[in-house]
Amino acid sequence: MTYTTILTETRRRVGIVQLNRPQAMNAFNLAMLGEVFDALEVFDKDENVGAIIVTGNEKAFAAGADIKEMADQTYVQMLANEHVKVWDRIRGIRKPVIAAVSGWALGGGSEFVLSCDMVVASESAKFGQPEITIGIIPGAGGTQRLARLVGKHLAMEMVINNRTLTAQEAQQFGLVNRIVPVEGYLDAAVAFAEEIASRAPIAVRMAKDAVNAAFETTLTEGLAVEKRNFYPLFATEDQKEGMQAFIEKRKPNWKGK
Numbered sequence: 001m002t003y004t005t006i007l008t009e010t011r012r013r014v015g016i017v018q019l020n021r022p023q024a025m026n027a028f029n030l031a032m033l034g035e036v037f038d039a040l041e042v043f044d045k046d047e048n049v050g051a052i053i054v055t056g057n058e059k060a061f062a063a064g065a066d067i068k069e070m071a072d073q074t075y076v077q078m079l080a081n082e083h084v085k086v087w088d089r090i091r092g093i094r095k096p097v098i099a100a101v102s103g104w105a106l107g108g109g110s111e112f113v114l115s116c117d118m119v120v121a122s123e124s125a126k127f128g129q130p131e132i133t134i135g136i137i138p139g140a141g142g143t144q145r146l147a148r149l150v151g152k153h154l155a156m157e158m159v160i161n162n163r164t165l166t167a168q169e170a171q172q173f174g175l176v177n178r179i180v181p182v183e184g185y186l187d188a189a190v191a192f193a194e195e196i197a198s199r200a201p202i203a204v205r206m207a208k209d210a211v212n213a214a215f216e217t218t219l220t221e222g223l224a225v226e227k228r229n230f231y232p233l234f235a236t237e238d239q240k241e242g243m244q245a246f247i248e249k250r251k252p253n254w255k256g257k
């Protein structure tokens with residue numbers, strides 16, 4: 001597929017989507033959003049891909065939704081176009097999505113990161129929700145996902161008072177899995193993603209679905225989802241292979257079946 005606002009590549013079993021509007025700090029316009037989700041869906045269907053990375057460049061993951069595209073929009077236009085609905089497409093991706101963040105992850109950029117499953121951050125990464133400074137609030141899940149992840153008081157400060165987090169702070173508050181040097185940050189993220197991509201594919205999918213249920217349901221419902229995802233794994237060849245490999249003291253050879 002030919003894209004104009006993103007670059008894509010595959011490294012072994014890792015699909016990489018790189019936001020590529022450096023002239024606008026990778027701000028998400030509607031064209032880029034559409035391409036990002038198209039690319040994610042292509043990788044999601046590709047059986048040679050086990051995990052997906054979304055990244056920007058060293059200076060900016062993404063500085064938010066494109067302010068210049070939104071500036072003249074009226075309430076009615078925003079509503080009619082369901083301007084923020086497209087962001088929900090990330091919820092349909094079943095494989096693990098890892099954000100590799102360097103530099104700014106602001107506004108919609110930060111919200112995109114919050115929608116990913118894991119985050120590798122370079123030492124220069126900075127996370128924030130500056131929407132309040134331009135007279136709006138986060139609209140792509142920021143108020144909800146941030147509050148669930150970092151707690152109410154810090155989320156309030158970030159959303160109401162534009163507090164930004166350094167990579168270290170973001171890790172401390174559970175927003176970041178790994179911090180790596182700026183130089184080679186994408187290679188480090190790929191190494192992390194390769195580990196994930198080497199796991200039993202069906203179990204990974206079931207695990208992602210079950211952990212996500214923790215953020216959507218009650219404990220009782222979440223535990224029911226976990227059971228519904230646990231038992232069917234005993235119908236997979238990979239469960240037999242994984243347990244046999246353990247007993248035979250060898251590495252498992254996953255088939256994704």
Ligand code: HXC
Pocket residue numbers: 023024025027063064065066067068083084104106107108109130131134137138139140
């Ligand atoms: C459009 C943007 C942009 C954005 C930066 N640019 N962010 N264009 N939308 N969100 C453009 C600038 O206008 C400029 O273009 C070029 O990128 C370089 O940016 P500078 O500001 O000159 O760079 P710098 O001084 O290094 O500052 C970097 C920055 C700053 C701190 C990231 O650009 C900034 O604060 N950006 C806006 C962040 C923000 O408010 N995000 C929230 C957006 S609302 P020119 O043409 O002048 O060179 C949002 C809502 C989401 O995300 C809700 C869901 C839809």
